[in-house]
Amino acid sequence: MRMRKKAKATAIPVKQKRLSPEDRRKEFIRKATEFFAEEGFNGGTRELARRLGVTQPLLYRYFPSKEELIREVYRKVYLEPLDSDWEKRLSDRSRPLRDRLQYFYVTYTDAIFNRIWLRIYLFSGLKGLDINRWYVSTVRDKILTRIIKEWRFEAGLSVQSKPTAKELELAWVFHGGIFYYGVRKFIYESPVLEDKEKMIADAIDTFLIGMTRALGKTSRAASRNLDRLEAAADR
Amino acid sequence: MRMRKKAKATAIPVKQKRLSPEDRRKEFIRKATEFFAEEGFNGGTRELARRLGVTQPLLYRYFPSKEELIREVYRKVYLEPLDSDWEKRLSDRSRPLRDRLQYFYVTYTDAIFNRIWLRIYLFSGLKGLDINRWYVSTVRDKILTRIIKEWRFEAGLSVQSKPTAKELELAWVFHGGIFYYGVRKFIYESPVLEDKEKMIADAIDTFLIGMTRALGKTSRAASRNLDRLEAAADR
């Protein structure tokens, strides 16, 4: 059934305000992110403008088109979780990999596990955009490949060659399992184990053991490492 | 930029056909599923009708509204992967749990790992519909709870009590990791390890070891079982 008539927005006569263009623009992008996260990218510019407390044509003074505004939203959302120093810390071999993974996934999920980020990510993912492909590649090349490299180092294996397809797949399943926790909590709004850090710790332990079991059997160092890991997992 | 004018659909004069109402209806739902999977639920009824080779108002002879047509799509998609005998087979204790899990996840993912199912699922999930909540609950109560129960049995633990939050969380991360494989392949269209069965086998091995490590330590049977599992994982 189609809505007959929308209750006319009671035009509360708020005194017209003027903001500096930069502030306006930032505010527009910020609120547009919230708006499109809830409504999807088919949300109308009129409703968006209403929530911004301005009229719809004003949007077009700041963005040449709705599509361009949405592109700004993408840029902000996709770059947000990546502007950290996680890459450096992930490679800091003065600490055990297990601790580094724990730190990385806690901070990374602090950045992306929220309704807005996840919904924008999923909406844009369904559109098959370049930026989404770029992000997935980045996760693979910058995060998972690095994790595999560090794991190989701790396992006493060669660090030079590219990760094998099997290594990558195990890392993806691990990463995806953690990611899905956020989807369950913020998209499906399903109850989850409240202690996120514990969930991550368990996933990491399982992942490291699984990696060593499935791929690290060939070296003595790997076996020693497995023992150590399993002992650590007892904590 | 907005499209100026759509190239008029060259009205190829296909002789008007009459189909039986039942066939028409089924065909409409089938094609509508494909259509909405690609375009999202904001796809227009005119374009849908064009792909069906009929005119737009005809849709309203078979469905009172677009919303009702979409509901039929939901019903079909959400029930499709569940009309199997997996629940029985998952509980068939004459076979090792590892094999049962392998069989279940191979057949389950055979059903849901395709572009259409996954996209409809994600689109509808973002709308926060009841049927999506119902499906997630079903996965938890019928699949994961069962898996935990069977795992407990093999581990020599009590089978009576409900799964703990921690057990459920480990199972969800496992399940989500596998699910994400399908998302990567069919939504992000990212390259994945082509051998799906191998991916599932590795995920299962890792999961079972992880479960026993994290939760099964208290019983002697569990320890024995762990040894057996680790031996099996060598295969």
Added chain:
DNA sequence: ATATTCATTTATCGACCGATAAATAGTACA
């Protein structure tokens, strides 16, 4: 052959969409 039935098409409605042009009003500076 003619009448009846109903699947399907043609025509059209009102609402909403993104976008543009012109009018208005807040602000800064002389």
Added chain:
DNA sequence: TGTACTATTTATCGGTCGATAAATGAATAT
């Protein structure tokens, strides 16, 4: 205070949307 500048609003356009009513025409019964 007056004037120039521009942020913001009002008004409006063409297009698309879901939905409905009326006209058409293919199958079926008589």
